[in-house]
Structure formats: structure tokens, C-alpha cells
Amino acid sequence: MPLRALIFDVDGTLADTERDAHRVAFNQAFAAAGLPFDWDVPTYGRYLKVTGGKERLRSFLNDHPALPQLSDGDIARIHQQKTAYYVEMMQAGLLPLRPGVERLLNAANDAGLTLAIATTTTPANVDALLKSTLGQDGSNRFQVIGAGDIVPHKKPAPDIYTYVLRQLDLPATDGLALEDSENGLRSAVSAGLATVITQTEYTQDQDFSSALRVLDQLGEPHSPAKVLQGREAGQQIVVDVSVLSQWLAERA
Template sequence: MQTGLQALIFDVDGTLADTERDGHRPAFNAAFAEAGLDWHWSVELYGELLAVTGGKERMRHYLAQYRPEFEVDRQAYADVDALIAHLHRRKTEHYVALLGKGGIPLRSGVLRLLREAHAAGVRLAIATTTTPENVTALLESGPEPGLVDWFEVIAAGDVVREKKPAPDIFELALAQLNLPASACVAIEDSENGVRSALGAGLEALLVTTSCYTETQDFSGATLVVDQLGEPGDPARAARGDLGGAEYVDLGVLRRLHAQVFG
């Protein structure tokens, strides 16, 4: 029976790319404006809203907390749920169009690590609350042809009952990989992601902080870095130890995994 590190399970938004501030946020605002709504999510407000995972859930939270007086136009939409569903569809379309223009690059070190893992036969998976369309669009907009096909499992969107910080999406990814948590390393960027991964037993956990998450609580993470890094663009560890490495490579992840699971 094969032992040791067998798979990497990645979050997407903030982990693979800095999609939140410069991708999802303006896409939401474009959908709001298109629908004739005077809603606008600033960089600061969106940072607060990210405490809620899932785009539709985020809009419901925004209405409850910031627009409690809002009444849906019944001539246009049956109810608030119908409005939110419409806005989320249009937001996804705006976001995919932005990706198609190459507007959101992968973060430092992401493609390098994916290439290294793929070449070494380490299996790749995704566990995210964003939609499958968003995941595919991001990967297909990258510089590596066929990158999306490297991922054996893409667990995304509304395919589970509860979104992060619940463990459901990671548990689904593990089930589809047919692997125990002890065979994997999870790579996240947020406190909600950390709680989700740990809840699924993914104790070998790397956090690569993003602009919106760098001050969050990452208790339980094995290693916390500011980025995966590249030669000449090093990663810096806020928790744990890179073992003298300049950046996060497969060797660092194998050591991280062995540190937790032996």
C-alpha cells in the first residue's frame, strides 16, 4: 500500500490567484449596476463580507446587515432568492469574461508547484466554494495549456450541503480521490478554509496568506507563508519552518506532511 504524500488539495480564491479584490468584487459590482441596483462593494467592505463564504450567501448577508430595508421589484423577480440567483449568474459571467482577458494571473509559485507535483505523479485536487465555471475559467486562462486537466478532482460550488468553514467540500474531495486525509496536504489562504480542512482531518495544512486574510487566525495550520514563492521571489514563513528553502516546493510539502503524519 502506498504511503506518504499522495495528493495536494487546493483552495482557489486567494490561494491559486488573488481573485477576490480584483476579480469577484468588480464582477459583483458590474452585476449590481447592470440590474439597476445602487449597491457597491468597496475594497474595505468586501473584505468584511468575505467572512461569509459563497457568493449567494454573501449577498444575503449584505442585505441583512447593510440593506435591511431593501424590497425586491416583484415585477422583475419572484422574490429575493430569484434576484440573488440572477445576480450570481451574471456575476459569474462577468468574472469569466474578466479571466478571459487575462486579467487575473496565478499567484507567485503556483504554476511552478503545480508543474512539479504533476511531473512527480502527485495527484491534484480542488476544494472550493466558488463555482466550477470560475475554477475552469481561471485554470484555462493560465499560461499552461491543459492545466485544468491536471486536476483529478474539482469539488466546487453548491455540490455540498454546507460551505466552508464546514468540512463538507474537503470531505467530498477526499471521497472522490478515494484517499484518507493522512495522504494529503491541503493548501488554503483563509481562516474559514483552515477550519474546513482541519474538520476533514487534513492536519497537514499549508496557508499562503492573501491581502484579505493575512491578519486572520490560522491556528492549527502547520506552515503559514506569505506566498509560495519563486527563485528570486522568496516565501516568508509567519508560522512553521521552510527548512532553509527559498520557496515552497514539493520537498517542503513532503517534510510538512511527514512532520504531521510521520
């Protein structure tokens, strides 16, 4: 089937937000609440295996019973404050899109492809990032934005991708997901989507064996991506619509 839609994850895929944005915002929220902990880079990386910010904090507390324990309501309030700090960072324009992302978005739009988002982060976080990097109308580039708690189960469950496909009225065979993590890959593949991975510092050691391709980024003409897994492994490439269409056709 021809490629008709690209469905993007957000954190780590559109922008490398985890280490220097979400982690920092969490620590600001912890400090504001008077909590005696601070997530360093390795600690946050370990808890990225848990999808969803509220769920991540609960998992951390479960692993550290000597620390002050929080109710679900407390966690929700801290997460809300964390989101506010994150939005402030995005409004300040502190984080760019990953290499090749805006180029591919523009090319997909020119080719008539539908664009969508499937993420576990909050709608406020998505909107802030898109406005910061793509302008005030950034969200309008995407026909469907599936985000946050709109579905009952977060990645690696397929719910968010199933929701987006249903909203698009699109069979999974006509779409392609772009992800950066094993949980995201499992979610997309479970929904029937072929998936391309652009790994990050935090996800480079994860299992991407079911991915269509794994790359270090999407690439720009002056700075191509490196294919890390797949037929072209070791080669440099600039990922565009024709490349993605070819990869999807191989899967048929």
C-alpha cells in the same frame, strides 16, 4: 504516511481573485440590475468572512435592511450575471496565478502526486481561471474538482474536502491542503487534512493557529516566500514537493 495528493483552494490560493475580480464582477452585476450599492475594497473584505457569493450577498442585505431586499431567485440571477462578468475578465487574461503556484503544480505532477481542487466558487469560475492561466486543458491537471454547490454545506464545514477525499479514495493523512483563509483552514482541518496557508491582503489578520505553516506566498527561486508561522518563521523559502513532504512528515 507519504504525501500523495495536493488539494488546492482557488480564490486567494491559486490566484488573488477576490479584490480585483470577484468584487468588481459583483459591482458590475449590481449596476446591471439597477441596484443602489457598490462594494468598495474594505466592505468586500468584511463580507469575505461569509463563504459563497450568494450567501455573501444575502448576509450583506440582512445587515442593511434599508436597501432593496432581494428574493433568493433574484440573488441567484444576480450571482449568475456576476459569474458571467468574472468569466469575461478571466478570458481577457487579466489575472495571473500567485507566485509559485504553477511551479508547484508542475513539480507535483513530475513527482507523481495527485492534484485536486476544493472550493466554494462555481465550476464556471474555476474553469475560466484555469483556462486563462494554465491553458485550455488547465482543468485536466486536476483529477478531482470539487466546486460550488456540489455539497450541502460550504466552508468552514468540511463537506467539500470530504467530498474530494472520497472521490480520490484517499485517506486525509496522505493529502495536504493549500488555503488562504481561516474558513478554508477550518474546513480542511475538520476533514483531517494538514494545511498550508498562503495568506492574502484580506486574510492576513485571521486565525491560522491550526495551520501546518503560514506563508506570504509559495515563492519562486528569484523571489522566495517568507514563513510567517511555523518552525522556520522569519526564514525565506521556496515551497516545493520535498518541503511539503517534510512538513507533513512532522505531523505524523
